[in-house]
Amino acid sequence: MRGDMATRKSAKKSTRKAGSRRYGKKASQKVERSMSEMKQGKLRSGRSGKKVTSRKQAIAIGLSEARRAGGKVPARKKARKRSAKKRGARRDAA
Numbered sequence: 001m002r003g004d005m006a007t008r009k010s011a012k013k014s015t016r017k018a019g020s021r022r023y024g025k026k027a028s029q030k031v032e033r034s035m036s037e038m039k040q041g042k043l044r045s046g047r048s049g050k051k052v053t054s055r056k057q058a059i060a061i062g063l064s065e066a067r068r069a070g071g072k073v074p075a076r077k078k079a080r081k082r083s084a085k086k087r088g089a090r091r092d093a094a
Contacts, residue, residue, distance in 0.1 A: 023063075023074070024071045026071030030069070034065070035055070
């Protein structure tokens, strides 16, 4: 059972082209900018306006800005799960 899962994962990884980047240049620039803002104490959360102190949160803000700007960034985990569910439901209906 476990061996089957491992082969499935490795097959999934190989679908990406060799040498292709998961994140684009714009994404790294946005993350870099948000990290420096966080270190300076200038980065604020969107809804509440609280100061961001978490490194992970600063990276998430940078990636979401890159997505809005049209950079090459993978979909959020939540969105990825949702689209997988839709695909499964579509397959079951057909």
